[in-house]
Amino acid sequence: xxxxxxxxxxxxxxxxxxxxxxxxxxxxxxxxxxxxxxxxxxxxxxxxxxxxxxxxxxxxxxxxxxxxxxxxxxxxxxxxxxxxxxxxxxxxxxxxxxxxxxxxxxxxxxxxxxxxxxxxxxxxxxxxxxxxxxxxxxxxxxxxxxxxxxxxxxxxxxxxxxxxxxxxxxxxxxxxxxxxxx
Amino acid sequence: xxxxxxxxxxxxxxxxxxxxxxxxxxxxxxxxxxxxxxxxxxxxxxxxxxxxxxxxxxxxxxxxxxxxxxxxxxxxxxxxxxxxxxxxxxxxxxxxxxxxxxxxxxxxxxxxxxxxxxxxxxxxxxxxxxxxxxxxxxxxxxxxxxxxxxxxxxxxxxxxxxxxxxxxxxxxxxxxxxxxxxxxxxxxxxxxxxxxxxxxxxxxxxxxxxxxxxxxxxxxxxxxxxxxxxxxxxxxxxxxxxxxxxxxxxxxxxxxxxxxxxxxxxxxxxxxxxxxxxxxxxxxxxxxxxxxxxxxxxxxxxxxxxxxxxxxxxxxxxxxxxxxxxxxxxxxxxxxxxxxxxxxxxxxxxxxxxxxxxxxxxxxxxxxxxxxxxxxxxxxxxxxxxxxxxxxxxxxxxxxxxxxxxxxxxxxxxxxxxxxxxxxxxxxxxxxxxxxxxxxxxxxxxxxxxxxxxxxxxxxxxxxxxxxxxxxxxxxxxxxxxxxxxxxxxxxxxxxxxxxxxxxxxxxxxxxxxxxxxxxxxxxxxxxxxxxxxxxxxxxxxxxxxxxxxxxxxxxxxxxxxx
Numbered sequence: 001x002x003x004x005x006x007x008x009x010x011x012x013x014x015x016x017x018x019x020x021x022x023x024x025x026x027x028x029x030x031x032x033x034x035x036x037x038x039x040x041x042x043x044x045x046x047x048x049x050x051x052x053x054x055x056x057x058x059x060x061x062x063x064x065x066x067x068x069x070x071x072x073x074x075x076x077x078x079x080x081x082x083x084x085x086x087x088x089x090x091x092x093x094x095x096x097x098x099x100x101x102x103x104x105x106x107x108x109x110x111x112x113x114x115x116x117x118x119x120x121x122x123x124x125x126x127x128x129x130x131x132x133x134x135x136x137x138x139x140x141x142x143x144x145x146x147x148x149x150x151x152x153x154x155x156x157x158x159x160x161x162x163x164x165x166x167x168x169x170x171x172x173x174x175x176x177x178x179x180x181x182x
Numbered sequence: 183x184x185x186x187x188x189x190x191x192x193x194x195x196x197x198x199x200x201x202x203x204x205x206x207x208x209x210x211x212x213x214x215x216x217x218x219x220x221x222x223x224x225x226x227x228x229x230x231x232x233x234x235x236x237x238x239x240x241x242x243x244x245x246x247x248x249x250x251x252x253x254x255x256x257x258x259x260x261x262x263x264x265x266x267x268x269x270x271x272x273x274x275x276x277x278x279x280x281x282x283x284x285x286x287x288x289x290x291x292x293x294x295x296x297x298x299x300x301x302x303x304x305x306x307x308x309x310x311x312x313x314x315x316x317x318x319x320x321x322x323x324x325x326x327x328x329x330x331x332x333x334x335x336x337x338x339x340x341x342x343x344x345x346x347x348x349x350x351x352x353x354x355x356x357x358x359x360x361x362x363x364x365x366x367x368x369x370x371x372x373x374x375x376x377x378x379x380x381x382x383x384x385x386x387x388x389x390x391x392x393x394x395x396x397x398x399x400x401x402x403x404x405x406x407x408x409x410x411x412x413x414x415x416x417x418x419x420x421x422x423x424x425x426x427x428x429x430x431x432x433x434x435x436x437x438x439x440x441x442x443x444x445x446x447x448x449x450x451x452x453x454x455x456x457x458x459x460x461x462x463x464x465x466x467x468x469x470x471x472x473x474x475x476x477x478x479x480x481x482x483x484x485x486x487x488x489x490x491x492x493x494x495x496x497x498x499x500x501x502x503x504x505x506x507x508x509x510x511x512x513x514x515x516x517x518x519x520x521x522x523x524x525x526x527x528x529x530x531x532x533x534x535x536x537x538x539x540x541x542x543x544x545x546x547x548x549x550x551x552x553x554x555x556x557x558x559x560x561x562x563x564x565x566x567x568x569x570x571x572x573x574x575x576x577x578x579x580x581x582x583x584x585x586x587x588x589x590x591x592x593x594x595x596x597x598x599x600x601x602x603x604x605x606x607x608x609x610x611x612x613x614x615x616x617x618x619x620x621x622x623x624x625x626x627x628x629x630x631x632x633x634x635x636x637x638x639x640x641x642x643x644x645x646x647x648x649x650x651x652x653x654x655x656x657x658x659x660x661x662x663x664x665x666x667x668x669x670x671x672x673x674x675x676x677x678x679x680x681x682x683x684x685x686x687x688x689x690x691x692x693x694x695x696x697x698x699x700x701x702x703x704x705x706x707x708x709x710x711x712x713x714x715x716x717x718x719x720x721x722x723x724x725x726x727x728x729x730x731x732x733x734x735x736x737x738x739x740x741x742x743x744x745x
Contacts, residue, residue: 010362014311018303025304061485067308067328070362 001052002031004082004152006160007063008071011037011044015068019046022062028054032084032149043070047151057163073160075152080160082152086130087112089120091141100140107133118143187315188213188346191279192221194322197354200250202226202241202609204234204602206261208254210281210294213346215252226609226638229630231258233602235265236628239274240603243589244564245610248329249274254281256294259340260301264596266336267305271593272420273393275334277325278302284344285313298340307335315348323358332365333484334397365483368508369500377479377496378512384453384477386521387413390436390465393420393592394458394483394502396585401425403506404457411516414525416444418459419577420592427581433529437465438727439574442535442736443528445727448473449734450524456480458502461491462593471732481505535724535739538579542694548572548647550694551715552579555617555645558701563617563643564589564607568600568624571653574723576619598627604642605635612641622648622674632684635710643704644686644712646677649719657722661737662729681712688712 009015016035023030031049038045050059056074063072075082092100097119104111104121107129113120123133127150134142154160185193191214195203204226207215218225228234231253238249249269253262259280269276283292299311308328310321318341325337381387395404404424408415408431415425416433425432433444445467448454454476459465466472469491478494480487481502488497498505533539537549552575555563565580566589567573573590582588589607591599604618625646635642656670681688687707689700691714704711724739 014299017300021303055489057489058486061488064362065484065486067360067363 003050003052003054003056003059003074003076004080004150005048005050005056005059005063006073006075006152007046007048007069008038009044009046010068010070011042012068015044018066018068019063022066023050026058026062028059032147034149034151036151047149049150060163073154073162075154075160078160079155079158080152081155082126082150083124084127084130084148084150085122085124086134086145086147087120087122088134088137088142089113089118089144090137091143092117092119096140100137103133103136109133183352184349185352186213186217186347186349187318187341188217189220190315190318190350190352191322191341191346192217192223193352194319194354195223195250196221198322198326199247203250203252204228204237204241204606205252206231206234206254206258208258208281208294210255210283210343211252211258211279211341211346212281213343214279214281214341225252226605226634228602228634230628231261232264232598233605233628233631233634235262235276235278236268236596236599236602237606237609238276238278239265239269239599240566240589240606241610242269242274242276242606243603244586244607244614246586247275247610248326249276249606251276251278252280253278254294255283255298256296258294259296259298263301263305266302266338268591268594268596268599269336270305270307272591273334273397274336275329276336277329278336278338280338280340281346282311282340282342285342286344288313288342298338302338305336306338309338309340311340311342312345313342315345315350318345319353320355320358323355324360327358327360328363332363366485366500367504369481369498369505371508373496373498374505374509374512377498378509380453380477380479380496381411381455381513382516384516385518386451386475387411387453387455387518388433388447388451389413389415389455389457390418390448390459391415391421391424391457392418392459394481395421395424398458398483398502400458400503400506401585403503403510405429406510407506407513410510410513412518412522413455414447414522416440416447418462418465418592419590420588421459422577423582423585423587426583428583433525435577437733438467439578439723439725440465441532441578442725442734442738443525443532445725445733445736446528447525448476449732451476454478456482456494457506458482460484460487463491466491467727467733467735468730473733535741537739544694546692546694546697546715546717547721548575548649548715548717549579550697551645551647551691551717552576552619554697554701555619556580558698558705559615559617563587563615566590566600566604566607566616566618568620568627569595569597570621570624571649571657571721571723572619572621572624572647575647580619597624600624601628601631601644602634604644605631605638605640608640608642615643616641617643617645619645619647621653622646622650623652623672626672626674629680632680632686636684636686640710641708642710644710645701645704646712646714647717648674648677648714649717649721650674651719653721654723656720660720660722661726677712677714686710686712688714690714690716692716
């Protein structure tokens with residue numbers, strides 16, 4: 001099992017380093033970490049997946065303690081859309097090409113590159129779906145694979161779990177927050 | 183008005199109320215020192231940057247203001263590090279300003295270039311790198327706000343030399359914007375009500391008062407709370423002074439070298455009220471056996487401390503003074519006669535084993551020196567200590583009646599803290615009675631600061647407890663390493679000559695009956711005075727909770743007749 005945490009952070013130099021340093025310092029093991037723009041200029045959005053040896057409330061509290069972190073929510077057991085994108089380059093021979101293409105269709109993936117002896121397939125889905133697809137491709141020979149790590153968003157107007165009453169969701173933070181507050 | 187970056191820095195510091203800076207010059211910070219000449223700021227030249235950071239820390243702890251230390255890039259900055267860690271561990275508000283090579287040279291391994299924001303990232307509350315002059319005012323405002331608010335701590339500003347020299351139009355920012363930084367004040371009332379229910383139901387409550395009590399200025403609220411609910415109060419090392427030692431509800435210090443009565447109370451309590459403390463391993467003993475019968479309420483301003491070491495039943499996240507003020511009107515007066523009788527029994531037993539109850543055997547013990555000092559200063563001195571046995575004895579035998587009277591490195595346990603911190607404390611109020619209790623090991627780590635004290639005409643009374651050992655490590659060697667005294671015997675200089683070389687009057691004491699006279703001499707001689715007590719070499723600090731033991735499984739101080 002694992003915990004998925006969404007954090008909004010100021011887009012400033014060194015912020016990623018502060019977060020990475022915090023996880024190292026507190027011995028939180030990161031499974032994946034994704035950073036990108038949010039809908040607000042100057043604010044980046046991170047999706048952090050940690051394994052469940054880590055207490056999610058401690059992660060949240062420690063992230064909050066960083067001056068550049070604006071908002072944190074645990075979306076692990078909440079109604080959230082959690083997705084990952086993977087590019088998988090698989091070895092192909094002329095006789096196997098059709099078989100792989102039909103597997104790619106079944107999984108509703110896109111073939112984004114075809115070469116003489118390889119195909120690159122783009123798959124979007126949950127970690128489970130990607131893992132299933134990878135297992136099917138493995139016998140053909142996976143040459144290369146890259147994954148984005150999870151990104152997450154709460155469904156509708158719902159909010160993720162917060163462990164810090166009084167601290168989270170202050171008026172000031174709501175102004176900046178790209179996450180929906182319930 | 184056009185100003186250069188160094189002038190802007192000074193202007194901003196003055197506006198933050200800074201009048202004293204502890205530091206050391208160097209290439210990458212020269213414009214800043216140059217600018218100081220134009221501003222009403224006194225720069226204290228310490229003999230090592232570590233001294234500057236400890237002095238700024240001592241200044242901050244003694245005054246409640248933000249201490250400021252300045253150093254150059256590279257080794258100047260890295261020498262501050264020990265002082266920054268010390269301040270971080272003990273939540274001391276401090277701003278450190280370090281020079282940095284010009285921005286365009288960063289990353290090129292220029293002369294005296296070090297990645298100081300990288301080095302200090304895990305040991306500061308926050309840090310900044312200023313590469314342009316137009317960032318300075320904003321950064322300084324934010325740095326001071328962050329350093330002094332919430333759970334205070336050190337903030338470092340790494341200041342590129344080009345930004346110090348560039349001239350820009352100075353504009354002081356009216357507001358600061360820190361969207362991700364909002365320390366809590368009131369705890370949610372739902373939680374406060376849950377806490378009140380636990381307090382009402384408690385039969386054996388005990389309060390653990392930490393540094394947070396004095397940091398948030400909640401001494402009066404603590405007193406009212408304890409008195410109203412009739413709850414005994416034990417204190418952490420940094421909490422000493424939160425409640426007067428003579429208060430009938432005071433149990434003294436808890437923890438590894440805490441009073442037996444305090445530790446017994448915690449282990450037998452059915453409710454623990456942790457006020458502004460963080461369940462450090464030095465106050466809990468082994469966690470699996472900690473306070474096994476107690477429900478726990480934890481009032482704390484730093485969310486990361488909640489459930490960190492000890493899972494609690496009701497966390498109250500907020501400023502201690504505010505939360506206690508919210509809670510007190512909801513409380514009735516409670517009485518726990520059985521519990522108080524038990525406490526009284528433990529206190530009497532603790533008293534019996536106090537070294538002060540020992541018959542005089544003609545030997546000079548550290549406790550004698552500290553008690554004599556208590557008498558000479560009428561218990562009202564500002565006491566600064568180093569780290570080691572003498573620190574524990576100071577905590578045990580100098581009975582603190584008032585808050586803000588003990589400056590000591592708790593969390594970090596930084597030897598060498600004492601002398602520079604005492605110097606910093608003296609600068610907050612030159613009329614203040616500042617006494618340093620130091621060990622010979624700790625003292626020698628930073629004794630170069632005697633020169634600074636001489637240059638500044640400081641007035642610090644130094645009580646040096648010399649046992650020719652690194653006593654605390656020796657104690658562990660005696661107890662747990664079969665008396666193999668590896669690397670702990672230590673020879674000092676002739677401290678009388680050392681004092682003389684610095685123009686400091688000094689006396690040496692070897693017999694208990696001479697202690698009082700020497701201390702009176704120190705008290706009545708203007709300026710810094712050093713009194714060396716050549717104490718018993720192989721004393722142990724009792725009580726002691728050995729590693730891995732529960733808090734009340736203590737090695738007790740022998741009753742004298744047993745020894």
